[in-house]
Amino acid sequence: MLDRTPSEPLLSVDSLTVSFRTEHGLITAVDKVSFAIRPGELVSLVGESGSGKSLTSLAVMGLITDPNAILTGSIRYKGRELVGLSRHKLQAVRGNEIAMIFQDPMSAMTPVYTIGWQIAEQLRAHRKLTKKQARTRAIELLAEMGMPSPEVQVDRYPHQLSGGMRQRAMIAMALSCDPSLLIADEPTTALDVTVQAQILRLIEQLQRNHGSAVILVTHDMGVVAEVADRVMVMYAGRIVEEGPKEPVFMHPGHPYTEGLLRSIPPMHGVRPHRLIAIPGAPPSPANRPPGCRFSPRCAYRYEPCGIDPPLFRKEQQDIACYRAEALLEPVGVQRP
Template sequence: MQNLSVHVPAQGQLISLVENVSFTVGAQEIVGLVGESGSGKSVTAMALMGLLDSPGVRITGSARFKGQELVGMPPRLLRRLRGRDIAMIFQDPMTAFTPVYTIGWQIEEQIRAHTSLSRKQAQQRAITLLAEMGVPDPAQMAQRYPHQLSGGLRQRAMIAMALSCNPSLLIADEPTTALDVTVQAQILELVRGLRSSHGSSVLFITHDMGVVAQTCDSTLVLYSGRIAETGPTADLFAHPSHPYTAALLASIPPITGPRPAHLPTIASAPPTPHTRPVGCAFAPRCTYAHTPCTTSQPALVPISAQHAAACVLPTEGTPLPPRLGTVQTAQAHSAPHQTGTTPL
């Protein structure tokens, strides 16, 4: 993806929800897209999937998937890709599933839409997928309606449907938000295993930096629709170079060292798209903010070969508190992903 921007009409003008977002998801790589609610994470995913079709929405930039340009692709061609080559796990499986059809029927429908399998073969494929996702008694569960399953089982069924056609790219939009910690850990383990079991690359969207640490190879931090920082997860966690990233990391309870009496919080709230300040969007909430932060929007500054931050502090030599040793990152316990042609 290169310089993707999403503009919507509001108050008689075009307002940018996402602005010049660029990143790459490598073959069998898990990339985290993180930020507070309203930062533009889901909008970015919806733009990739071609699901922002409201009147007046304008999407610019480039999003290439296996050599094909997704931005501006005709809906007929997008429908061939969605579900087959690019699949999405939505935030709330209760609203993502159609309530009047069984779980199995909905998985079968996607399989038959993108493959040549017969109805009986699609039914068996759906049951097999539910079993692979750890759903107990999958044949019986396939006959149930969404409201008859718990949140964890609905999420597993949503993942099964997303994987039904072995997509090259899976977009997981906050798949663990509404789940308890035990089920969340199980879902994260499933996501981490996708690259070995199905050969999928994953774009993992979340607001939880702890989840990113456990799951993602590299991380992109969004703030108010713009990139704040990007880099390998281990490097970004050990050496945050944007105050927003450092503040997100500081809000994670430490697993080593003394137990803090109170976790730090970020004052106030992010700006709305039509109230962004002239300079750095984070400046009104930043304890490091000074004059250069309020005059112009900072560009992404290279910190290392793969690490960059949109902040003036790195060029001024202002270090931020390191987080090394506080949170175990995915690189410490996940197998290296394969290299190859980037799917996105």
């Protein structure tokens, strides 16, 4: 599926840091995150609540508008720096080159206009189209999203649609200008499992047919296994593991990735008497432990973990864990 030949990255994020000024001091939610997205690949950004995965994707979209937010680092799209770009210049990129879909379509649409009007507005903002042309294109897009009788649906308001149909309308809007990069933030989390399957298939088709790169933000390892080419696992504001899907799932290098995969109840085969849970809870951005942020919950913890681990390269995976480095020369760390 994935073209392994090295190509110029579409998006490269370098040392992205998002902090917030609060009454309790500066809180760093996303901490020196770096990654690159190549054209046409589907990369999944996984993590639990508070991991910073949504903020990372909002930062790429230039949607962090909180006056107390401080954004540093670099976000380059097709070689062009997006950090510090004026609102006006950013708007030419946003929606046109990079589009985003959200968990809750109601928050991305206005309730007072029909979905057709909203898709047409987006089209007319970035393309030279007449109202009539834009409307025709909107109907085409809705049909492409698998919406039944699109010429009727185009005149309906968001609240008149079901959750799955609303999600389709939002995807149609996001894809109206053929973006090279689609950021999907938990696009199926609020949907029922049978509808989720439809939407995931739709996103896969779009990636294949339009050749768009997709960043799929999710907490569900099942969804990642289903659709992603590459995985980035975030924990407490950092990327802790990154690599192609197969090795990450078969040989997770970071204890957190391993724990996440093992804590999911199996759908087939023997039912374990107990699930292998990760003790404790993910830390809030305000109370992150020193050193390796996962160490208080980690079964493999040993002395070096008091110092923040860098990313170690192990074949195709990048792993922020001393164990990954130590595995080359095994150390006597016992599982409790």
